Amino acid sequence: MANETPLTxxxxxxxxxQVLRRYGPDKTSVTDIAKFLQVSHGTLYxxxxxxxxxxxxxxxxxxxxxxxxPLEGIAAATDGSAAVQLRSWLEAxxxxxxxxxxxxxxMFAMYSAVTLEAVDLIAAHIDHLVKQIAVIVERGMHSGEFxxxxxxxxxxxxxLATTKFHHPAFVREWSSKDIDQDFDAVWSLLLAGLQ
Amino acid sequence: MANETPLTxxxxxxxxxQVLRRYGPDKTSVTDIAKFLQVSHGTLYxxxxxxxxxxxxxxxxxxxxxxxxPLEGIAAATDGSAAVQLRSWLEAxxxxxxxxxxxxxxMFAMYSAVTLEAVDLIAAHIDHLVKQIAVIVERGMHSGEFxxxxxxxxxxxxxLATTKFHHPAFVREWSSKDIDQDFDAVWSLLLAGLQ
DNA sequence: CAACTGACAAAGTTGAGATATTGACATTTG
DNA sequence: CAAATGTCAATATCTCAACTTTGTCAGTTG
Numbered sequence: 283m284a285n286e287t288p289l290t291x292x293x294x295x296x297x298x299x300q301v302l303r304r305y306g307p308d309k310t311s312v313t314d315i316a317k318f319l320q321v322s323h324g325t326l327y328x329x330x331x332x333x334x335x336x337x338x339x340x341x342x343x344x345x346x347x348x349x350x351x352p353l354e355g356i357a358a359a360t361d362g363s364a365a366v367q368l369r370s371w372l373e374a375x376x377x378x379x380x381x382x383x384x385x386x387x388x389m390f391a392m393y394s395a396v397t398l399e400a401v402d403l404i405a406a407h408i409d410h411l412v413k414q415i416a417v418i419v420e421r422g423m424h425s426g427e428f429x430x431x432x433x434x435x436x437x438x439x440x441x442l443a444t445t446k447f448h449h450p451a452f453v454r455e456w457s458s459k460d461i462d463q464d465f466d467a468v469w470s471l472l473l474a475g476l477q
Numbered sequence: 478m479a480n481e482t483p484l485t486x487x488x489x490x491x492x493x494x495q496v497l498r499r500y501g502p503d504k505t506s507v508t509d510i511a512k513f514l515q516v517s518h519g520t521l522y523x524x525x526x527x528x529x530x531x532x533x534x535x536x537x538x539x540x541x542x543x544x545x546x547p548l549e550g551i552a553a554a555t556d557g558s559a560a561v562q563l564r565s566w567l568e569a570x571x572x573x574x575x576x577x578x579x580x581x582x583x584m585f586a587m588y589s590a591v592t593l594e595a596v597d598l599i600a601a602h603i604d605h606l607v608k609q610i611a612v613i614v615e616r617g618m619h620s621g622e623f624x625x626x627x628x629x630x631x632x633x634x635x636x637l638a639t640t641k642f643h644h645p646a647f648v649r650e651w652s653s654k655d656i657d658q659d660f661d662a663v664w665s666l667l668l669a670g671l672q
Numbered sequence: 673c674a675a676c677t678g679a680c681a682a683a684g685t686t687g688a689g690a691t692a693t694t695g696a697c698a699t700t701t702g
Numbered sequence: 703c704a705a706a707t708g709t710c711a712a713t714a715t716c717t718c719a720a721c722t723t724t725g726t727c728a729g730t731t732g
């Protein structure tokens with residue numbers, strides 16, 4: 283019964299994202315996604331090896347679209363102060379995490395779950411973000427605004443040192459009244475270490 | 478049937494710790510602890526308002542005895558390099574967390590659970606640790622080894638920036654091969670910010 | 673023959689009744 | 703009378719059978 287428009291991975295991912303947003307990561311079954319697409323659930327297994335692989339791919343795409351890509355814009359700028367640029371980049375990362383935790387709660391829950399299950403996928407996403415930081419740090423070192431050093435190691439240190447403000451394990455603490463002051467304290471110390 | 482040696486809070490906490498170590502935080506009931514002490518479970522409610530209060534008090538005592546007190550020894554030293562002292566203190570904190578995660582797994586699981594439930598208790602414990610860091614930082618500022626600044630804010634920033642290496646949410650990542658290298662990267666950046 | 677179906681086994685989840693635990697308190701005991 | 707008991711209602715957890723979901727694959731279809 284081959285259809286004239288055969289099912290693509292992208293179409294499945296779009297459907298999965300919609301169903302996931304409606305039912306949440308815990309209540310969404312492969313069968314639910316198949317029903318939505320009006321295909322047999324077996325069909326989805328011709329495109330994805332397992333439910334876990336489908337969940338991971340949905341999350342990977344969401345992270346790329348909602349986190350990596352918008353931040354790429356900030357990291358790509360080549361003018362102005364590197365310190366200001368770095369702070370903007372970190373604030374944008376943190377603001378996006380807080381926003382999605384509230385406004386796209388089901389996809390954020392999916393991302394939190396995948397963070398615990400798919401270590402390699404998250405490691406690759408983090409590498410991607412650290413590379414963006416490294417570009418900013420390198421520019422700062424080149425212009426003399428930051429002191430010379432291992433830009434990649436520094437970038438990774440900056441990402442790790444701000445974990446509390448962007449890692450999903452801390453969602454509940456992001457509504458604390460002290461959180462912005464705490465970020466400021468960490469930022470000041472990191473900036474002092476860079477300059 | 479009042480006993481000649483009336484039950485003390487400490488005796489209950491000792492018993493609770495032993496039973497908790499045997500059965501783990503999920504499988505230990507107030508009745509189990511009462512059975513161990515050969516008293517009625519109702520008796521325990523004359524000493525603790527609730528099971529949650531008992532769990533929290535056990536955890537508080539464990540944190541004081543196993544974390545705060547040993548680190549106090551390192552923080553109290555008044556000679557040698559403040560940088561070396563601070564690094565020793567942080568390494569001791571991290572090493573203790575890793576050790577207990579493996580060697581006292583049930584009490585560590587109890588602590589992980591309480592970290593999610595009893596925000597105020599953990600906040601007080603963290604304040605305590607941050608004060609110890611502040612003592613080291615202040616000494617470093619006084620001796621001219623660290624540049625002058627707000628020692629308390631810096632101490633808090635140091636604790637927050639090293640979250641990934643001591644917060645129980647990251648137990649699973651502590652066995653990664655990169656973890657020590659990552660700590661080194663963060664340490665270098667923080668130290669540069671202090672000096 | 674590529675794309676899909678649907679029947680199937682194995683694994684996982686759900687719900688309802690049985691059992692255990694929590695927490696309050698009137699009562700007992702030395 | 704302070705300390706502890708044991709019963710009770712409410713809440714939570716366990717058990718196990720019915721059901722759902724996952725993942726495979728031989729078979730169907732355009």
